[in-house]
Amino acid sequence: MKKQADKPTTHPSLWKGLGGHSLLRGLGRLCLLLVVCHFSLAASFAQATDSLLLARMFNYCKNYEDSISGFKSNVYIKHLYQTEKRNFTLWCVPSMYAIASGRRSFVSEQYSRLTFKEDGELENLRQVYYTTIPHNRRAMPTLLEFITPELYGETLYGDHILSPFNRVNRIFYRYSTAWLNNHQTRLYFRPRKVSNTQLVKGLATIDTETGRIVDATLIGEFDMMHFQTMTMQGDEGARAMLPKFCRTSVDFKFLGNHISSLFEASYDCPITLPDTVSVKGDRQLIDSIRPYSLSPAEQAIYDQRDSLRAKRQQADTVVIDSAMQQPKRRKHNYWKEIGGVVGESLVQRMRFTSEQGYVRLSPIINPQYISYSRRKGFSYRFKLGAQLNLDDNKALTMNTRFGYNFKQRKFYFNLPIRLEYNYRDRDAYAEIAWASGNRIYNSTVEDELRKQIGDDVSLDGMNLDQFDDWKMHFINVLPLNNRLAVEVGIVFHQRKAVNKKGMIQMGMPHEYRSLAPALSVKTRPWREGPLFTIDYERGLPGKEDFMTYERWELDASLKHRMHRLQTLNLRVGAGFYTLRDKNFFMDYSNFRDENLPEGWDDDWSGNFQLLRSRMYNASDYYIRGNVSYESPLMVISLVPLVGRYVERERIYLSSLSIAHTRLYSELGYGITCRYFSMGAFASFLNTRFQEIGTKFTFELFRRW
DSSP states (O other), X not given: XXXXXXXXXXXXXXXXXXXXXXXXXXXXXHHHHHHHHHHHHHHHHHHHHHHHHHXXXXXXXXXXXXXXXXXXXXXXXXXXXXXXXXXXXXXXXXXXXXXSSSOSXXXXXXXXXXXXXXXXXXXXXXXXXXXXXXXXXXXXXXXXXXXXOOTTSSEEETTEEEOTTXXXXXXXXXXXXXXXXXXXXXXXXXXXXXXXXXXXXXXXXXXXXXXXXXXXXXXEEETTEEEEEEEEEOSSGGGGGSEEEEEEEEEXXXXXXXXXXXXXXXXXXXXXXXXXXXXXSOHHHHHHHOSSOOOXXXXXXXXXXXXXXXXXXXXXXXXXXTTTOOEEOOOOOHHHHHHHHHHHHHHSOEEEEETTEEEEEOOSSOGGGEEEETTTEEEEEEEEEEEEEEETTEEEEEXXXXXXXXXXXXXXXXXXXXXXXXXXXXXXXXXEEEEEEEEEEOSSHHXXXXXXXXXXXXXXXXXXXXXXXXXXXXXXXXXXXXXXXXXXXXXXXXXXXXXXXXXXXXXXXXXXXXXXXXXXXXXXXXXTSOEEEEEEEEOOOOSTTBXXXXXXXXXXXXXXXXXXXXXXXXXXXXXXXXEESSOOOOOOSSSOOOSSOOOIIIIITTSOSSOOGGGGGSOSEEEEEEEEEEESSSSGGGSTTTGGGEEEEEEEEEEEEETTSOOEEEEEEEEEESSEEEEEEEEEETTEEEEEEEEEEEOTTTTO
């Protein structure tokens, strides 16, 4: 008989009745739920831990930010330059002229004293400098900004690159952590949305218990430089706010040129030099204070230079001619030296400094001083500055500006000579200035002509209302205290008709003069508040061509710097004439068409871009208001690929009320990148659209 198989201990019907498959599914769901809960709790715990760590890191500097004021440190800095690729365009890069030819490797060393002031500014006193670059020149001075990253500040380097270690910038970064041994945590950070030149990525080691940054590695790109910075912070107290060692590698690429640079900075060096020490080119001195040895690559560069110097000195020694018995020396090539200086001045900033003062010359070929606007066309500017120190508290300065407008075919200049006295305590000075003034329009000359000749004669195209304004003023500025300053002086104008022959034919004066005492009072009631200004001029009577007038102007301006490199510019003002005896010109100090603007902030933020030139001189009163908002990350900077290069974005709104017209307004938007600044503007009369215009300026190598 066949043996029966063993039966299960549970009857199949009972197993089925209990819902065996459902029970398995239930157990599976329970296990899955437990796993999900585990990971959710772990994620919540990790997130809470991350938030706690970030809070400790963000709050760490509050305990020591006051103690850093007045802190001093001796710093040794070493640069290694290596030219990987180069071509003729490298000659046009500021500060690169010295390394654009010849050797490809250079070393520079300097010993400095860093002092942190009360206002947070960092003062760098360079005491010893030695380099293998010819004539002790400096290359890529903008790299010095990367010496001391302010990790706990809102910006890492000067006024750019938002720090991931400051609370206000947290919205721009994503963070993740990994626990390490010895109560330390590895913190990783990267831009939250898109990469931008004002943001960095990298990692840092954080003390878990206190939030102190132990070390950090920063990777970013700014102003055509790809950089990677590794910094080790101090151990405790105020020293923990500063690096004790920093190493940065930089790659610069431009039009086929490739320059790599490596520099190291060592802080808290033991040797302290007197503040009066300022030495260049002393090899023995830099060897004696160098805190550690050169690397083999750096030592090889020194050895190569020493070998070349030895050969050059040997060639310059006296060789006795056997026939004439006369000493002969190798002729010095002065023309080559002169050509080098001239060539360098074309593309480089020139500065000659001594104890008596300095002379500064902007590059003659400089794209930064070329600008374009639809109304004015292309313009070119040029600067020349000098200072003569008379004693410890007095100096004579000159800051001349030249310009040429290609559309008007007119050359402009402004030559101020200033005697600064008592400038260490208060910025007091006396100034005399001469300017080939702006093109100005006579508001009533055509009306006067119509009264004389009637409406039958056409005046179109004669430009009889255009005058060139030559101006000279002498003023004395005396700050009474930190909040109030008084300016008194006298102003002379000589306005000459552009169409002199036409004015003579019409029997009209072709030249007008005015001489007026001037008074200006400026006050800033509180430190970060607006600047209020009251200006007054009264024209003195004289000969027939002298004009008498009385003019008042009121102005208030505020530049409010906010968090995350945001800036709000506000300006309101008004001006009016209370006397117009023989004055045909409405010429204001704070509302005028400038042909030699100072820069983006002064020109783009406070003026009208599309307002016709005649409108500045067409009314015996004006009321104006200008608002601009600036931010590094706003609209275009958030666009992938393109937005990574945008440094700043701006929004403009300006309004103007003058006689015989409706309310005039301008709305604009602009961007700044490493290559240029560009803005688009639209004008309106009341709410009716008028026109669109653009403005463009080069920003290439502006910080170099």
